[in-house]
Amino acid sequence: SAVISQKPSRDICQRGTSLTIQCQVDSQVTMMFWYRQQPGQSLTLIATANQGSEATYESGFVIDKFPISRPNLTFSTLTVSNMSPEDSSIYLCSVEDPRGGQYFGPGTRLTVT
Amino acid sequence: AQKVTQAQTEISVVEKEDVTLDCVYETRDTTYYLFWYKQPPSGELVFLIRRNSFDEQNEISGRYSWNFQKSTSSFNFTITASQVVDSAVYFCALPFGGATNKLIFGTGTLLAVQP
Numbered sequence: 001s002a003v004i005s006q007k008p009s010r011d012i013c014q015r016g017t018s019l020t021i022q023c024q025v026d027s028q029v030t031m032m033f034w035y036r037q038q039p040g041q042s043l044t045l046i047a048t049a050n051q052g053s054e055a056t057y058e059s060g061f062v063i064d065k066f067p068i069s070r071p072n073l074t075f076s077t078l079t080v081s082n083m084s085p086e087d088s089s090i091y092l093c094s095v096e097d098p099r100g101g102q103y104f105g106p107g108t109r110l111t112v113t
Numbered sequence: 114a115q116k117v118t119q120a121q122t123e124i125s126v127v128e129k130e131d132v133t134l135d136c137v138y139e140t141r142d143t144t145y146y147l148f149w150y151k152q153p154p155s156g157e158l159v160f161l162i163r164r165n166s167f168d169e170q171n172e173i174s175g176r177y178s179w180n181f182q183k184s185t186s187s188f189n190f191t192i193t194a195s196q197v198v199d200s201a202v203y204f205c206a207l208p209f210g211g212a213t214n215k216l217i218f219g220t221g222t223l224l225a226v227q228p
Binding site (some may be wrong): 001031033041042043044045048053078090092094096098099100102103105106107109 | 146148150155156157158160163165204206208213214215216217218219220221
């Protein structure tokens with residue numbers, strides 16, 4: 001199984017600012033994913049990040065709000081831009097499991113005040 | 114469209130009781146995977162099981178067992194002799210978008226095991 005780390009583990013940010021979340025995996029993977037989990041809610045896929053191409057965003061999420069970088073096969077970043085309190089969530093990075101499904105990182109708990 | 118329904122929002126049991134968490138799904142795919150994940154209070158998502166739709170045999174792993182009923186589109190999860198450490202939110206998930214690795218999650222069931 002893949003080992004995934006995320007930075008920061010948590011942060012408190014002011015409205016209108018941006019935060020970049022880093023995701024590092026211990027092996028090379030083709031696909032990385034970013035999910036959002038709003039308080040008390042389920043997980044929702046934000047986008048899929050492939051190395052060397054633009055991220056593919058799911059319905060309801062746009063690149064201007066959640067720009068993603070994927071510079072190599074072990075690393076990705078998600079930026080939450082121009083934050084509002086509604087962006088307070090846990091943001092989880094995951095990578096594909098070749099057998100199907102995903103491995104998840106520990107998550108980043110974001111609070112926007 | 115793909116959909117996962119976990120009708121039980123919260124369940125509270127006393128330690129050593131058995132508990133079953135329900136999952137009902139909708140899919141247009143003829144073959145598919147189903148997953149269960151556990152999210153303890155610390156927040157990380159722990160993989161529990163992957164089941165291929167070809168395989169309708171029930172699976173048992175220690176105190177955990179899963180009952181897959183393709184005819185009723187259900188994939189229920191039973192914990193036998195529950196323990197306080199089982200307290201967590203449990204999510205059922207299904208791939209979507211023609212992929213095996215993009216997941217749609219149910220709303221989760223919060224299980225509280227009281228000592």
